Amino acid sequence: MERKRTIVRAEDLHYTYEDGTQALKGLDLTVQKGEKVAVMGANGSGKSTFFLHLNGILKPQKGRILIDETPIDYSRKGLLQVRKKVGIVFQNPEDQLFSASVRQEISFGILNLGVSEKEAEEKVDRVIEELGITPFAHKPTHFLSGGEKKRVSIADILVMEPELMILDEPAATLDPKHARMIDGIVDQLSGKGITVLLSTHDAERALIWADRVVLFDDGKVIGQGHPEDIFRSEELLRQTNLEKPAVLRIFDTLCEEGILDHKLRPPRRVEELMGYIREKGIKQL
Ligand SMILES: Nc1ncnc2c1ncn2[C@@H]1O[C@H](COP(=O)(O)OP(=O)(O)OP(=O)(O)O)[C@@H](O)[C@H]1O
Numbered sequence: 001m002e003r004k005r006t007i008v009r010a011e012d013l014h015y016t017y018e019d020g021t022q023a024l025k026g027l028d029l030t031v032q033k034g035e036k037v038a039v040m041g042a043n044g045s046g047k048s049t050f051f052l053h054l055n056g057i058l059k060p061q062k063g064r065i066l067i068d069e070t071p072i073d074y075s076r077k078g079l080l081q082v083r084k085k086v087g088i089v090f091q092n093p094e095d096q097l098f099s100a101s102v103r104q105e106i107s108f109g110i111l112n113l114g115v116s117e118k119e120a121e122e123k124v125d126r127v128i129e130e131l132g133i134t135p136f137a138h139k140p141t142h143f144l145s146g147g148e149k150k151r152v153s154i155a156d157i158l159v160m161e162p163e164l165m166i167l168d169e170p171a172a173t174l175d176p177k178h179a180r181m182i183d184g185i186v187d188q189l190s191g192k193g194i195t196v197l198l199s200t201h202d203a204e205r206a207l208i209w210a211d212r213v214v215l216f217d218d219g220k221v222i223g224q225g226h227p228e229d230i231f232r233s234e235e236l237l238r239q240t241n242l243e244k245p246a247v248l249r250i251f252d253t254l255c256e257e258g259i260l261d262h263k264l265r266p267p268r269r270v271e272e273l274m275g276y277i278r279e280k281g282i283k284q285l
Contacts, residue, residue: 005033005068007164007195008054012063015049015219023049024060025219031197033163036190038206038227039199041216042241047199048091050216051166054197055079055086067164084113087162091169091199093149096156097141102133105141106155113160127159132181146173154182158189165189167198171205183209203231204245207268215240228266247273 099105
C-alpha cells in the first residue's frame with residue numbers, strides 16, 4: 001500500500017508583525033496529500049498569517065515549514081519551486097489582481113511558469129469556461145464586481161494547477177449561486193487528488209466538505225479532527241466563536257430526548273439525519 005505523503009509540515013511557527021502583533025505563537029500542523037482541510041477560528045486567530053507562510057510570502061521568525069518533506073528554501077529559485085506547488089487565493093482579490101484585463105491577469109502566472117504560449121492559452125480558456133468568466137473575460141479587472149474579482153483571483157491560481165491549493169475564505173463576497181459554483185470547483189480539485197486547505201467561518205459547509213477541521217485560536221492550533229466530532233465539542237465551539245451546525249443541533253436534541261440513539265454516527269447532511277428519523281418512524285409504527 002502506498003504510504004500517505006505529507007505535503008505540509010509546520011513546526012512551532014512564530015510570527016510577530018512589525019507593530020508587535022504576535023500572530024503565530026508556536027503553531028504546529030501537518031497536512032497529508034489529497035486531504036481536504038477546513039481551517040477555522042475567530043477573526044484574528046492567525047489563519048491568513050499561517051497561509052502566507054505556506055508559499056514563502058512570510059518567513060517564520062522561529063520554527064520551520066516543510067513542503068513535500070523539504071524545508072522551504074527562501075532563495076529566489078527556491079521560492080519559485082514552492083510557488084509552483086502551493087497556490088494561494090487571497091481573502092481580498094484586490095491584493096492579487098494586478099493586470100489590466102481579465103485574460104492577461106489569468107495568463108500572467110502560468111506564462112511565468114515557463115509553459116508555452118499555446119498551452120497557456122488552452123489552459124486559460126478552460127479555466128475561464130469552468131468558472132463562468134466568459135461574459136466578462138474581455139473587461140479590465142478594475143471594472144469587475146467584488147464576486148467577479150473573486151472568481152478571477154481563483155482562476156489565476158487554478159490555471160497553474162498547484163498540488164496544494166489554499167483558499168482564504170473563498171465564499172466571502174459571493175452570491176449563493178457563485179458560492180456553490182466555487183464549492184463545485186473545490187470538490188473537483190480534491191477529486192483530482194489536489195490537497196485543499198480552505199479557511200471559512202461556515203461550519204455547515206465545513207461539516208459536509210472537510211476530511212478534517214483544524215481550529216485556530218490565538219496563533220495556535222487548539223483542536224483538530226473529523227468535523228462531526230469537532231463541532232460537537234461545546235468547549236471548542238465556544239473558544240473559537242463557532243456555532244454548532246443545525247443538523248448536529250437537531251441530532252443531539254433528538255438523542256437527548258431519547259428519540260435517536262447516541263451510538264448512531266453523527267450526520268453530516270440533512271438527508272442522513274432524515275434517514276435516521278425515517279428508519280425510527282418505520283420501526284415505531
Ligand atoms: N500586516 C499586519 N500588520 C500588523 N498586524 C497584522 C497584519 N496582518 C495581520 N495582523 C494581525 O495579526 C493577527 C492575525 O491576523 P490574521 O489575518 O492572520 O487572522 P485571521 O485568523 O485570518 O482572521 P480573519 O478571520 O479575520 O480573516 C491579527 O491580530 C491581525 O490584526
